[in-house]
Amino acid sequence: MASKLSGGCACGAIRYESDAEPTVMLNCHCSDCRKASGSGHAAIVIVQKSTLQLSGEARFHELRGGSGGTIERGFCPDCGSPLFVRLERFPNVLGVQTGSLDDPALHKPSMDLYTDSAPAWDMMGPETRKFARGPFGIA
Numbered sequence: 001m002a003s004k005l006s007g008g009c010a011c012g013a014i015r016y017e018s019d020a021e022p023t024v025m026l027n028c029h030c031s032d033c034r035k036a037s038g039s040g041h042a043a044i045v046i047v048q049k050s051t052l053q054l055s056g057e058a059r060f061h062e063l064r065g066g067s068g069g070t071i072e073r074g075f076c077p078d079c080g081s082p083l084f085v086r087l088e089r090f091p092n093v094l095g096v097q098t099g100s101l102d103d104p105a106l107h108k109p110s111m112d113l114y115t116d117s118a119p120a121w122d123m124m125g126p127e128t129r130k131f132a133r134g135p136f137g138i139a
Contacts, residue, residue: 004017004018004019005017005018005019005020005022005045005047005096005101005106006018006101006102006103007083007096007100007101007102008056008081008083008100008102009075009076009078009079009081009083009100010076010081011076011078011079011081013056013077013078013079014054014056014057014058014081014083015054015055015056016052016053016054016055016083016096017052017053018047018051018052018053019051020047020048020051022045022046022047023046023047023048023093024046024111025043025044025045025098025109025110026043026044026046026109026110026111026112026113027041027042027043027044027109027111027112027113027124027128028041028042028044028113028114029112029113029114029115029117029118029119029122030065030113030117030134031117032063032065032071033114034117034119036073036082036085037082037097037099039122040118040121040122041112041118041122042085042097043097043098043099043104043107044095044096044097044098045095045096045098045101045106045107046093046094046095046096047093047094047096048092048093049092049093049094050092052094052096056076057077058074058075058076058077058083058084059074059075059076059077060072060073060074060075060084060086061075065087069087069088069089070087070088071086071087071088072084072085072086072087072088073085074086081100082097082099082100083096083100084096084097085097109125109128110128110129111128111130111131112124112125112128112129112130113131113133113134113135114131114132114133114134115130115131115132116132116133
């Protein structure tokens with residue numbers, strides 16, 4: 001990654017940045033991600049929590065994922081912008097919603113997850129690895 005990862009919510013109440021390389025960049029097509037993004041998938045950059053500097057405080061909504069684990073969706077309590085995803089199963093990482101990046105062109109996904117639930121109109125790049133469900137034993 002050539003540039004610093006930085007971004008925030010629409011109103012500016014929450015900002016974040018990191019100089020570290022993301023762990024992975026992906027598109028998730030599960031029903032929860034589709035509903036949370038309001039689109040055919042959620043574009044997510046996974047970073048180590050310890051590398052992210054935050055200003056402001058996101059509010060989190062908790063739900064159970066298809067695997068039975070807890071998923072928390074972080075958003076700005078002032079403007080409602082979706083910002084983060086936390087997974088109980090991976091406590092040391094944070095998913096950053098790519099739409100909140102200052103430079104969304106930094107998102108270069110290497111995989112598409114839950115492709116079995118992707119709508120037909122949501123086009124996937126031919127270069128990404130496809131997983132009918134999730135990798136790493138996530139179902």
